[in-house]
Amino acid sequence: xxxxxxxxxxxxxxxxxxxxxxxxxxxxxxxxxxxxxxxxxxxxxxxxxxxxxxxxxxxxxxxxxxxxxxxxxxxxxxxxxxxxxxxxxxxxxxxxxxxxxxxxxxxxxxxxxxxxxxxxxxxxxxxxxxxxx
Ligand SMILES: [Cu+2]
Numbered sequence: 001x002x003x004x005x006x007x008x009x010x011x012x013x014x015x016x017x018x019x020x021x022x023x024x025x026x027x028x029x030x031x032x033x034x035x036x037x038x039x040x041x042x043x044x045x046x047x048x049x050x051x052x053x054x055x056x057x058x059x060x061x062x063x064x065x066x067x068x069x070x071x072x073x074x075x076x077x078x079x080x081x082x083x084x085x086x087x088x089x090x091x092x093x094x095x096x097x098x099x100x101x102x103x104x105x106x107x108x109x110x111x112x113x114x115x116x117x118x119x120x121x122x123x124x125x126x127x128x129x130x131x132x133x
Contacts, residue, residue, distance in 0.1 A: 038064050047072050048113070050130060054087065054098065055080040058119065058128035067132035071108035073119070077101055086122030 040051040040060055048071045053059045055078055065071065077085055077098045085098040094106055108117070117130040 041065050044072070046070065049074055051076065052119070052128055053078065054084040056082050057084055057126040058121075061128050063128070063130045065113070065130055065132050067114050068110050069113055070110045071113045071132075073106040073108060073130070074103060075106065076103045083122045084126050087119055088122070089117065089119045091117055 040063060042049050042051070048065055048069045050063055050065055050071060051074050052063075053076050073089070075087060075098065078101050080098070080100050085100065086096075087098065088095040089106065092106065092108065092112060096104065098104055113132045115132060117132065118127055119130075120127040
């Protein structure tokens, strides 16, 4: 009788932990409004400004922007101590280490603002894409 109770207790514990985990994942993905497209694009003195935050990866990871406009990719770090502070934008031959907290403008010419532009962290595990169309 006793070992049976222990097994039932353990099984229900596992089910509880698992459902908490699934619930947390579900809530996490639904509140992931940072993946929204276009909300981080503004116009400033005739240039298109794309805001990207760099901390534990890049946010948002997908951005839709207008092609053929002079553009600035504005990268902001904020107490960032992970490798997202090391950013490369291969298409622009851009590479830089950011300070833990700063804002850096990466200029993109109107001619370069076409198709897909990707940024990637120093180790290649974090990335963001800008789709100019
Ligand atoms: Cu990395």
